Amino acid sequence: MKQLLSIVVLACIMVLPSLGHSQEWSPKGSITLQIGFGAGGSTDIMGRLVAAKIEENTGWNVVVENKPGGGGIAMFSSLMREKADGQTLGLGVSMPIFLNLASRGDKIPFNIDTFDYLATIMRGEIGMVAKADAPYNTLEELIAYGKKQKGGIAVAFDAKPQQLVLEPVAKNAGVKFKFVKHKSGAEQVQSLLGGHVDIACTAGEHVKYIESGDLKMIASMSKDRQACSPDSKTLIENGFELYLEPYFYIAAPKGLPENVKATLAKAFDEAINSETVKNSLLNSMQANAYNLGPEGTYTMMSQGAVDIKALVKAAKTQ
Amino acid sequence: MIDTHTILTGFADALTLHNLFFVWFGIIVGQLVGAIPGIGPVMAMAIAIPFTFTLNPLPAIGFLMGVSKGGLVGGAIPAILMNTPGTPDAAATTLDGYPMTKKGKPEKATKIALYSSVTGDAFSDIILITVAPFIAVVALKMGPIEIFALMVFAFSIIAGLVGDSMAKGIVSAGLGLLCATVGLDPENSTPRFIFGYFELYDGIPLVSMALGMLAVAEILRRMARIRGTIKSAIVIPKAQKKADRGVSFVEFWACKYTILRGSVIGTILGAIPGLDSSAASFLSYATAKQASADPKSFGKGNIHGVAATESANSAVAGANLIPLLTLGIPGNLAAALIISALMIHGIQPGPLLFQEQGQLIYGLFGTLLMANVLNLVSGLLGLRLWARVIQAPESIIFPAALLLCMTGVYLATGGLFGVAVMFVFALLGYLMSSFGYSVIVFVIAFFLGERFELSLSQSLNIIDGDLTILLSHPVALLLFILAIVSAIWFGLKSKGKPE
Numbered sequence: 038m039k040q041l042l043s044i045v046v047l048a049c050i051m052v053l054p055s056l057g058h059s060q061e062w063s064p065k066g067s068i069t070l071q072i073g074f075g076a077g078g079s080t081d082i083m084g085r086l087v088a089a090k091i092e093e094n095t096g097w098n099v100v101v102e103n104k105p106g107g108g109g110i111a112m113f114s115s116l117m118r119e120k121a122d123g124q125t126l127g128l129g130v131s132m133p134i135f136l137n138l139a140s141r142g143d144k145i146p147f148n149i150d151t152f153d154y155l156a157t158i159m160r161g162e163i164g165m166v167a168k169a170d171a172p173y174n175t176l177e178e179l180i181a182y183g184k185k186q187k188g189g190i191a192v193a194f195d196a197k198p199q200q201l202v203l204e205p206v207a208k209n210a211g212v213k214f215k216f217v218k219h220k221s222g223a224e225q226v227q228s229l230l231g232g233h234v235d236i237a238c239t240a241g242e243h244v245k246y247i248e249s250g251d252l253k254m255i256a257s258m259s260k261d262r263q264a265c266s267p268d269s270k271t272l273i274e275n276g277f278e279l280y281l282e283p284y285f286y287i288a289a290p291k292g293l294p295e296n297v298k299a300t301l302a303k304a305f306d307e308a309i310n311s312e313t314v315k316n317s318l319l320n321s322m323q324a325n326a327y328n329l330g331p332e333g334t335y336t337m338m339s340q341g342a343v344d345i346k347a348l349v350k351a352a353k354t355q
Numbered sequence: 356m357i358d359t360h361t362i363l364t365g366f367a368d369a370l371t372l373h374n375l376f377f378v379w380f381g382i383i384v385g386q387l388v389g390a391i392p393g394i395g396p397v398m399a400m401a402i403a404i405p406f407t408f409t410l411n412p413l414p415a416i417g418f419l420m421g422v423s424k425g426g427l428v429g430g431a432i433p434a435i436l437m438n439t440p441g442t443p444d445a446a447a448t449t450l451d452g453y454p455m456t457k458k459g460k461p462e463k464a465t466k467i468a469l470y471s472s473v474t475g476d477a478f479s480d481i482i483l484i485t486v487a488p489f490i491a492v493v494a495l496k497m498g499p500i501e502i503f504a505l506m507v508f509a510f511s512i513i514a515g516l517v518g519d520s521m522a523k524g525i526v527s528a529g530l531g532l533l534c535a536t537v538g539l540d541p542e543n544s545t546p547r548f549i550f551g552y553f554e555l556y557d558g559i560p561l562v563s564m565a566l567g568m569l570a571v572a573e574i575l576r577r578m579a580r581i582r583g584t585i586k587s588a589i590v591i592p593k594a595q596k597k598a599d600r601g602v603s604f605v606e607f608w609a610c611k612y613t614i615l616r617g618s619v620i621g622t623i624l625g626a627i628p629g630l631d632s633s634a635a636s637f638l639s640y641a642t643a644k645q646a647s648a649d650p651k652s653f654g655k656g657n658i659h660g661v662a663a664t665e666s667a668n669s670a671v672a673g674a675n676l677i678p679l680l681t682l683g684i685p686g687n688l689a690a691a692l693i694i695s696a697l698m699i700h701g702i703q704p705g706p707l708l709f710q711e712q713g714q715l716i717y718g719l720f721g722t723l724l725m726a727n728v729l730n731l732v733s734g735l736l737g738l739r740l741w742a743r744v745i746q747a748p749e750s751i752i753f754p755a756a757l758l759l760c761m762t763g764v765y766l767a768t769g770g771l772f773g774v775a776v777m778f779v780f781a782l783l784g785y786l787m788s789s790f791g792y793s794v795i796v797f798v799i800a801f802f803l804g805e806r807f808e809l810s811l812s813q814s815l816n817i818i819d820g821d822l823t824i825l826l827s828h829p830v831a832l833l834l835f836i837l838a839i840v841s842a843i844w845f846g847l848k849s850k851g852k853p854e
Contacts, residue, residue, distance in 0.1 A: 076397065076398045076402070085402075085405045103769050105769060106769075107553045107554075107557065110553045114553050115770075136544075144551075188821060188824070189819065191816070215817060217499065220629070224684075226683075227682070228499065230682065231498050232496075232498075233498030246683075249707050313408070320699055320701045
């Protein structure tokens with residue numbers, strides 16, 4: 038399968054440049070890829086990987102710039118004012134953007150339609166995990182166990198949407214979740230392994246610990262089951278119509294000319310689906326490269342914003 | 356467990372010319388970026404990671420470790436020479452390092468910093484190599500409640516730094532904590548004190564605050580004093596005795612307890628993920644001051660002050676690898692970058708690492724030891740250069756330093772906003788020190804504030820109103836009691852002193 042895919046990709050790379058050569062656009066000077074997070078984070082490394090691959094494939098000069106602040110809000114607030122010429126692009130993560138738009142949209146200068154979308158790099162897979170020796174293996178068992186604990190279940194999380202998804206679960210099931218905020222997935226794993234919390238919500242950090250047998254998955258919080266623990270049901274299979282799928286995506290100021298958009302989208306697609314990037318993502322984030330393309334990204338962004346808005350509204354009316 | 360053959364082949368892998376070249380290159384890069392305010396080793400490592408793909412894992416990680424270790428040495432240099440911490444870790448080093456420079460002993464100060472740094476680093480590396488798995492298991496038991504108790508304990512010790520007026524000290528600490536609350540609150544992500552600036556969502560940028568308060572405020576003060584004649588920024592007396600230029604073995608040996616204490620504090624805090632090296636250096640400094648026979652001389656150029664902070668912040672670097680290599684949990688940003696680099700090479704840090712990659716790990720250990728030696732050698736060569744640089748006229752040095760601070764902050768924070776914040780804090784720092792409020796207490800409170808608040812919120816959620824839960828956290832209880840005891844003890848000690 039993988040081989041077939043790489044042959045197809047190779048074929049595309051070889052054939053495509055010869056097609057539609059007349060309308061080919063190439064950047065004047067260098068392209069700036071702004072990253073909404075600080076240097077050294079997973080988003081930053083991902084951006085630098087893809088940028089390096091694009092440089093290698095196309096010969097363009099791609100400069101990576103970090104613009105941290107507010108989970109990408111600071112970067113997108115300035116990106117919207119850049120010229121829509123394809124020379125300035127932004128890499129962000131969907132969840133914090135959705136959450137901010139849903140909870141304080143009136144204070145944020147942009148919305149989903151302020152940007153053109155070029156690609157997604159990957160989709161995070163969030164799992165509800167517990168220590169391997171915990172006295173429960175599934176969500177059902179966890180709920181049954183939780184009902185007997187009068188102190189409640191301590192749940193680690195590192196992003197508000199995780200809490201928004203698990204609150205209705207606890208409410209419907211009649212158990213008490215004590216939500217304990219952490220700064221990162223790695224810190225959640227630390228608290229979990231040390232026995233300071235009962236459950237954690239991690240985006241990929243759990244995979245290696247499930248493989249080593251230190252952790253187990255109670256439920257998948259994605260739409261689908263996860264490869265690292267194919268027997269663990271999703272929240273949806275457990276009867277809760279809830280899921281979370283954070284995407285890492287590339288956006289540009291609205292109004293890119295069609296040929297610019299097409300050229301950039303193609304360059305990103307080739308880089309994202311290259312063996313180097315795919316392997317690095319798999320190794321470093323335990324996730325598959327996953328490009329929805331320009332239209333798919335726009336649909337995902339619009340739908341995701343609506344879904345999270347509903348969650349925030351539900352949490353407020355409780 | 357691991358047989359000697361794996362260990363020896365691992366060490367043999369480390370001792371190749373190829374590896375040595377990359378480690379040394381990393382250290383030189385690290386010392387250079389460390390010495391430039393704002394641009395730290397973390398940024399250099401992040402930029403370098405994509406380029407390390409083409410290397411084998413060992414030289415790649417060796418290079419990155421070199422940058423990280425070199426940065427620790429480099430960061431102290433401008434902290435001592437110009438009151439400008441090159442990296443936030445070195446903020447505490449300004450406390451006694453810069454006064455030593457003002458006394459005309461910059462070479463002595465930078466040398467003791469280098470020696471303590473390398474000693475602390477070597478100490479924690481040896482702990483890492485010998486007892487890492489054991490320490491990692493113990494460190495895991497430090498949960499949110501224990502970390503909160505540790506922060507309370509740290510505050511009780513650091514209270515000893517407050518100075519003459521308790522009221523002014525409390526005002527400084529309160530201001531620092533207040534500034535640390537800017538940004539999204541840790542529990543519900545509600546923005547606080549951001550006044551419409553999205554850039555403040557993640558809090559006041561650390562580099563802007565540290566460079567503004569410590570460096571820019573001092574540069575402005577010095578520039579304001581320039582009158583007519585142009586002097587050297589630092590005057591080293593021509594007739595200075597050789598003893599004042601270097602550090603003799605006797606002097607180094609006299610600091611042995613300070614350095615050992617700093618190394619132990621750094622190693623312990625480094626092994627606990629989430630506490631950064633500035634906490635370790637402040638704590639080490641405060642305990643060195645308390646343990647000293649002459650605490651009044653601290654802050655006025657006491658060689659022990661420099662030894663304490665530099666040994667502690669460097670010891671954190673080695674100890675950070677303990678949770679990283681044994682559990683796959685990064686202790687700080689630099690460690691997180693090493694993890695990414697390992698993973699990109701297809702190596703999974705975590706419980707199985709020692710079994711699966713024994714040879715590589717021992718190669719890495721060998722590389723760490725080699726890096727320590729190289730750090731010392733390049734540090735000594737580099738110091739000669741720096742000592743010449745700061746003897747340039749102050750009309751050149753200070754504007755150049757200001758420009759460096761501005762570009763560094765611009766790069767680190769991604770725009771001019773961070774530079775503006777730096778100047779706001781420069782003004783605050785200038786006013787605070789003019790009116791006798793301790794800038795350093797403010798900085799410490801700010802550094803520790805974020806983790807303090809997060810661990811408080813975590814603990815409150817875990818305890819959930821049921822105080823009996825505390826009984827199952829003996830370590831936390833012990834730390835709380837120690838905090839009360841030390842507060843009372845230091846209180847009495849300072850009362851007993853003649854005015």
